[in-house]
Amino acid sequence: xxxxxxxxxxxxxxxxxxxxxxxxxxxxxxxxxxxxxxxxxxxxxxxxxxxxxxxxxxxxxxxxxxxxxxxxxxxxxxxxxxxxxxxxxxxxxxxxxxxxxxxxxxxxxxxxxxxxxxxxxxxxxxxxxxxxxxxxxxxxxxxxxxxxxxxxxxxxxxxxxxxxxxxxxxxx
Amino acid sequence: xxxxxxxxxxxxxxxxxxxxxxxxxxxxxxxxxxxxxxxxxxxxxxxxxxxxxxxxxxxxxxxxxxxxxxxxxxxxxxxxxxxxxxxxxxxxxxxxxxxxxxxxxxxxxxxxxxxxxxxxxxxxxxxxxxxxxxxxxxxxxxxxxxxxxxxxxxxxxxxxxxxxxxxxxxxxxxxxxxxxxxxxxxx
Numbered sequence: 001x002x003x004x005x006x007x008x009x010x011x012x013x014x015x016x017x018x019x020x021x022x023x024x025x026x027x028x029x030x031x032x033x034x035x036x037x038x039x040x041x042x043x044x045x046x047x048x049x050x051x052x053x054x055x056x057x058x059x060x061x062x063x064x065x066x067x068x069x070x071x072x073x074x075x076x077x078x079x080x081x082x083x084x085x086x087x088x089x090x091x092x093x094x095x096x097x098x099x100x101x102x103x104x105x106x107x108x109x110x111x112x113x114x115x116x117x118x119x120x121x122x123x124x125x126x127x128x129x130x131x132x133x134x135x136x137x138x139x140x141x142x143x144x145x146x147x148x149x150x151x152x153x154x155x156x157x158x159x160x161x162x163x164x165x166x167x168x169x170x171x172x
Numbered sequence: 173x174x175x176x177x178x179x180x181x182x183x184x185x186x187x188x189x190x191x192x193x194x195x196x197x198x199x200x201x202x203x204x205x206x207x208x209x210x211x212x213x214x215x216x217x218x219x220x221x222x223x224x225x226x227x228x229x230x231x232x233x234x235x236x237x238x239x240x241x242x243x244x245x246x247x248x249x250x251x252x253x254x255x256x257x258x259x260x261x262x263x264x265x266x267x268x269x270x271x272x273x274x275x276x277x278x279x280x281x282x283x284x285x286x287x288x289x290x291x292x293x294x295x296x297x298x299x300x301x302x303x304x305x306x307x308x309x310x311x312x313x314x315x316x317x318x319x320x321x322x323x324x325x326x327x328x329x330x331x332x333x334x335x336x337x338x339x340x341x342x343x344x345x346x347x348x349x350x351x352x353x354x355x356x357x358x359x
Contacts, residue, residue, distance in 0.1 A: 015325040025184040034320045035182035037312040045207040045308030096197045099283050103305040
């Protein structure tokens with residue numbers, strides 16, 4: 001039944017369902033009581049992240065190697081489905097590098113990976129200049145990974161950012 | 173009137189929970205699964221894209237009579253995946269005609285931080301959005317919000333999902349709403 005001032009107005013239905021999840025975690029579903037996850041377990045989860053991040057630079061290196069391979073084989077392809085697929089791979093590897101780097105506090109790698117991912121999303125690679133800009137991003141990521149550079153600030157970070165910025169302004 | 177919340181500070185036991193994790197990156201799959209295991213989640217099912225997840229949920233729903241198959245309690249999904257995106261999965265879930273599927277709590281995990289994406293996931297019917305990088309605290313908080321604050325679902329001509337208004341704000345002006353929603357109480 002719908003009670004409204006205007007019968008022609010769009011109808012909305014509201015579903016109030018019993019909270020089965022609350023029952024599953026052992027709370028009384030009839031009350032508005034709240035609980036929490038054991039803070040020690042939350043800390044343990046954070047420790048897991050910290051532990052996985054010990055190999056962060058190595059993981060970035062593996063993803064980057066795949067990205068470089070996808071990019072190299074893409075350059076040999078003409079416009080078409082195979083090339084679009086390779087472009088998707090470049091995008092995915094850049095996105096993954098950004099996720100891993102951001103998770104582990106590798107701000108500089110996250111910065112360039114995100115910039116590369118967004119650039120790949122917005123451009124078609126048809127233009128030679130666009131390819132130069134992408135290559136500048138990849139070169140920066142290779143330098144960062146090889147030198148295990150972590151911080152998003154500092155003279156080396158600023159120099160790399162400036163180099164890519166110059167490439168973008170020159171070739172865009 | 174804002175209802176009084178009674179905090180029991182009880183530690184949740186998630187051993188009876190089944191969480192479906194949809195994530196294409198093996199690295200993130202491993203990490204998030206391990207975190208969920210640490211939280212004590214009983215069953216974690218992992219898919220690497222929306223296509224797999226849709227197939228799995230369809231099979232699980234079809235076999236729901238089996239006592240060996242647990243229903244999924246919460247879906248955690250990445251947004252950008254080559255084999256079917258979080259967008260596709262969310263649309264499929266909310267558009268499904270089976271009750272066990274369309275009301276599933278969905279938490280979107282995304283590496284994009286734009287307000288536009290948060291607005292989009294909300295308008296597609298996501299319960300929560302978790303922006304990467306994730307931490308123990310943010311993951312735990314989204315799971316607890318889904319458990320503690322299950323917003324009622326709303327169906328209109330162009331939306332189905334949790335009520336997008338998160339607060340019961342007192343309103344003292346004239347009531348200009350053209351229609352009161354039809355309230356469906358469900359067990």
